[in-house]
Every structure is written in C-alpha cells, then in structure tokens.
Amino acid sequence: MKARHQRWIAALAALTWIALSGPPPASAKSLYKYQDASGAWVFTDRPPAADTPVEVRPLPVQELPAKISIRNRGAPDAPILAVVNDYYGPVEVEISAETLENMRADPALPVRVVAPARAETNAVLFKPTGLRWRYAYRVRAVLGDPAAVHQPDQPYAPPFASGQRFGVSQAFNGAFSHQHPQSRYAVDITLPLGTPVRAARAGVVMEIAADFLDGGADPKYQSRANAVRILHRDGTMAVYAHLQADSVRVTPGQRVERGAWLANSGNTGFSTGPHLHFAIQRNAGMDLVSAPFEFVGPDGRGITPVEGMLLTAP
Numbered sequence: 001m002k003a004r005h006q007r008w009i010a011a012l013a014a015l016t017w018i019a020l021s022g023p024p025p026a027s028a029k030s031l032y033k034y035q036d037a038s039g040a041w042v043f044t045d046r047p048p049a050a051d052t053p054v055e056v057r058p059l060p061v062q063e064l065p066a067k068i069s070i071r072n073r074g075a076p077d078a079p080i081l082a083v084v085n086d087y088y089g090p091v092e093v094e095i096s097a098e099t100l101e102n103m104r105a106d107p108a109l110p111v112r113v114v115a116p117a118r119a120e121t122n123a124v125l126f127k128p129t130g131l132r133w134r135y136a137y138r139v140r141a142v143l144g145d146p147a148a149v150h151q152p153d154q155p156y157a158p159p160f161a162s163g164q165r166f167g168v169s170q171a172f173n174g175a176f177s178h179q180h181p182q183s184r185y186a187v188d189i190t191l192p193l194g195t196p197v198r199a200a201r202a203g204v205v206m207e208i209a210a211d212f213l214d215g216g217a218d219p220k221y222q223s224r225a226n227a228v229r230i231l232h233r234d235g236t237m238a239v240y241a242h243l244q245a246d247s248v249r250v251t252p253g254q255r256v257e258r259g260a261w262l263a264n265s266g267n268t269g270f271s272t273g274p275h276l277h278f279a280i281q282r283n284a285g286m287d288l289v290s291a292p293f294e295f296v297g298p299d300g301r302g303i304t305p306v307e308g309m310l311l312t313a314p
Contacts, residue, residue, distance in 0.1 A: 035053075067085070067086040067087050067207070068083070068084070068085060068086070068087070068091060068093070068115075068141045069083075069084045069086075070082070070083060070084070070095075070123075070139055071084055071120075073120075073122065074125065074126075077128055077133075078125070078126065078127055078128065079125070079126045080122055080124075080125045080126075081095065081122075081123050081124050081125075081126070081137075082120050082121060082122045082123060083113060083115040083120070083121045083123050083141075084115075084120045085115035085116065085117060085118065085119055085120075085121070086118060087117060087118075087143065087206060087207060087252075088117050088118065088204055088205065088206045088207065088231070088252045088253040089117050089143065089144070089204065089206035089207075089229075089231040089237070090114055090115065090116055090117055090143075090144060090145040090235070091114070091115050091141050091142065091143055091144070092112060092113070092114050092115075092141065092142050092144065092145065092146055092283055092285075092286060093112065093113055093114075093115055093123065093139065093140070093141045094110055094111070094112045094139070094140045094141070094286055095109060095110065095111050095112075095123055095124055095137050095138070095139055096109050096110035096137065096138045096140075097109040097110070097135070097136070097137055097138075098135075098136035098137055098138055099134060099135055099136040100134075100135050101130075101132075101133060101134040101135070102128060102129050102130030102131070102132060102133040102134070103126055103127070103128055103129060103133045103134065103135040104126070104127045104129055105124050105125070105126055105127075105135075106124065106125045106126075106127060107124060109124065109137065111123060111124050112286070114145050114146070114147075117206075118253075140286060142283050142286050142287065142288055143206070143229075143237065143283065143288065144235060144236075144237060144281070144282055144283030144288065145235045145283060146283045146284065146285045146286075147235065148234060148235025148236055148282045148283060149234060149235070149282075150234060150236050150280065150282060150291040150293075151234045152201060152232075152234070152293065154296065155293075155294040155295055155296035155297075155301075155302035155303070156200040156201055156280075156293055156294065156295050156296065157198065157199075157200045157201070157258055157259060157295070157296055157313065157314075158189075158200070158295050158296070158311045158312070158313040159189070159197055159198050159199070159200045159240060159276060159278055160189075160191060160195060160196065160197065160198055160276075160313055161196055161198060161313060162259075162313050162314060163312075163313060164195075164312070164313050165310055165311065165312045165313075166189050166190055166191055166195075166310070166311055167189070167190045167308065167309065167310050167311070168187055168188070168189055168190075168305050168306065168307055168308065168309045168310075168311060169188045169189070169190050169275060169307065170186075170187065170188040170307055171187050171188075171305045171306050171307045171309070172184065172185045172186075172187070172292060172304075172305070172306075173185075181287065181288075181289040181290065182279070182281060182288050182289060182290055183277075183279060183290055184289075184290050185279065185280065185290040185291055185292045185293065186239075186277060186278065186279035186290055187277075187278050187279070187305045188275050188276070188277055188278075189275060189276045189278065189311065190273075190274075190275050191265035191274065191275060191276045192265065192274055193244065193264075193265060193266060193267060193274040194244060194247075194264045194265065194266075195264060195265040195276075196261050196263075196264055196265075197228075197240055197243065197261070197262050197263050197264060197265055197276055198259050198260065198261060198262065198313075199230065199238075199256050199257065199258055199259060199260040199262055200238060200258070200278065200295075201230070201232055201238060201258055202232070202233075202255075202256065202257045202258045203230040203231050203232040203233065203238065203255075203256060204230065204231045204253065204254070204255055204256075205228060205229070205230055205231075205250045205251060205252050205253060205254045205255075205256060206229045206230060206231040206237060206252065207228075207229050207252055208226075208227070208228050208229070208248050208250065208251070208252060209225065209226050209227045210226050210243070210245075210246065210247075210248040210263075211226070211245075211246075212224040212225060212226050212245060212268045212269065213245045213268070214245075214267075214268065215242065215266075215267045215268040215269045215271045224268060224269050225241045225242050225243070225268050225269020225271070225277075226241075226242070226243035226244070226245060226247075226248065226263070226266060226268045226269070227239060227240060227241040227242070227243060227269075228240045228243065228248060228250060228262050228263060230256065230262075235282065235283075236280050236281065236282045236291060237280070237281050237282070238278070238279070238280055238281075239277070239278070239279045239280075239281060240262055240263065240276060240277075240278055241269065241276070241277040241278075242265070242266055242267060242268055242269050242271050242274075242275060242276060242277050243262075243263040243264065243265065243266045243268060243276075244263065244264040244265060244266030244267075244268070245266065245268060247263045247264035247266065248262070248263040249261055249262060249263055250262055250263075280293050292304070295311060296314060297312075297314075298312050298314055300314065
C-alpha cells in the first residue's frame with residue numbers, strides 16, 4: 001500500500017531581534033544600562049534601584065528548537081553569538097542580517113558555520129559603532145555537514161531481518177509522494193505492523209521521535225511520525241519513518257551496526273497504511289536532499305529499488 005509521509009526534521013528557522021524603543025515581547029529579557037555610584041557603566045539583565053536613571057533595551061528573543069540554540073558569549077553591548085548544537089551529529093547554521101544600525105558584524109553577514117555534534121561554536125561578533133545601536137538577525141539550520149559525500153562501502157541491507165521478503169510500494173521519483181528533494185530517492189516498503197526494522201548500514205543514532213501514537217491521511221498527522229535518523233561515516237543520514245508507537249529500541253548517541261534492531265514498523269504520522277519509509281539524506285548546503293542508493297540482492301550484488309519489486313534480505 002502506498003503511503004504519504006511528512007518531511008521529517010528538514011530544516012529549522014527562527015527570527016531573533018533587538019529594538020531600541022517600544023515594549024519588549026512578553027517572553028523577552030531586558031538589558032539595563034546605567035551608571036553606578038562611581039560613574040562606571042553597568043550592563044545587566046537585572047534592573048537597578050528604582051531611583052537610578054536607566055536605559056532599557058530588549059535582549060534577543062530566541063525561537064529555535066531545543067536542540068539548536070544561539071547564545072551570547074560576549075558582553076551585552078558587544079555580543080558574540082555562539083551556536084549550541086545538542087544533536088548527535090553536525091548541523092549547518094546560517095546567520096543573516098535583518099537590521100544593522102550602528103552595529104558591525106565580524107565576519108560580515110550572512111555567515112555559515114558547521115556546528116559539530118554536542119558542541120558550541122562561535123559564529124559572529126557584533127561591534128557597536130555608535131551610541132544608539134540596533135540589530136536583528138535571522139537563523140536557519142539544517143541537519144548534516146555540507147561536505148558529506150555519499151560513499152557507502154557496500155549496498156544497503158534491506159531494513160528487515162534476513163530471509164524475509166517484502167514489496168516496494170513506492171520507489172524513486174514515485175508519483176504519489178516522492179517528488180520533493182528530501183524524498184525523491186526514498187522507498188516505501190510494505191512491512192506489516194510490528195515487523196522489526198533493522199539498520200541498513202552502521203552508524204550513530206542522531207535523533208529519534210518515538211512518542212506518537214497514531215496516524216492517518218489527515219494533514220494534522222504531517223509532523224507526527226515516529227522515526228529514527230542514523231548518521232553514517234560519510235556524513236549522510238538514513239531516515240526510518242512511520243514507526244510503531246513505543247517500539248524504538250535505540251537512543252540518541254548510540255552506535256548501531258548493520259542489521260541492528262531499531263524499532264518496529266508502524267503507521268504513525270501522515271500515512272494511509274502500515275509501511276516503512278526509508279531514505280538516505282545529505283545536506284547539500286542549507287538544503288536537505290535525498291540520495292539514490294542500492295539494496296544488496298540475494299546474490300550479493302547491488303540492485304536499485306523499483307515500485308512493485310519484492311525485496312529479499314540475504
């Protein structure tokens with residue numbers, strides 16, 4: 001049975017800003033600038049005594065997902081923006097300017113950085129060039145390293161147990177739902193509900209989604225598929241999607257070998273029936289795209305999956 005799928009964790013985007021006038025958003029923190037008793041300037045996120053003359057500026061409001069954050073590691077009036085990556089794999093982040101008034105960015109914006117897994121990376125320094133400054137910046141992030149090149153050392157194992165045989169309901173460039181760059185070279189395999197899903201290639205579990213209970217053709221399910229993403233040695237990533245609720249057996253950061261039991265097949269997310277959606281993806285420079293691949297056939301040679309094919313795991 002053919003089944004639709006959502007673009008699972010394709011790209012992240014957010015807008016952050018600073019303004020000189022007007023009340024800050026309810027969730028924003030404020031920067032307080034004032035002179036202390038000795039005449040020295042103080043910059044802090046805590047207000048001074050009520051009778052102290054003070055200038056108040058909203059601090060940036062951050063709306064990135066929890067696993068990617070932007071933090072100021074400099075002074076309040078000379079911010080150094082750092083990318084904090086809590087994924088178990090690299091992420092490319094782009095910071096571009098919305099507004100720069102009496103403020104210079106070093107390096108000049110837009111700037112892109114590749115933030116390694118579980119690490120913090122300085123991205124840009126803002127330097128005021130006048131007394132009254134304002135800046136705003138936009139952040140985008142895409143999973144994966146743009147330097148990744150798809151170089152598997154052997155054809156991929158069919159993602160189920162040895163000796164089993166299942167059909168391909170939709171393959172590369174499938175007219176039903178495989179027309180977007182992220183899924184153009186994906187395959188849908190008609191695994192019955194609860195079938196163990198096995199790793200097609202060794203790698204590190206980059207992230208999982210495991211808590212969704214149901215699925216269907218309603219658009220409300222588009223972002224509610226259980227899935228596992230595995231980072232390979234060459235920087236590409238395998239996505240195993242529509243997994244059964246509460247069946248994921250691996251954890252982020254775990255190293256898995258080819259053939260490891262990852263989860264069970266399911267029908268979660270935007271789907272019309274139980275199946276496994278499988279794709280190899282790479283970051284093509286702030287754009288997540290799928291890559292063509294081969295499965296290993298019964299005779300050990302690589303075969304390109306096509307719609308209607310029966311796959312047999314050696």
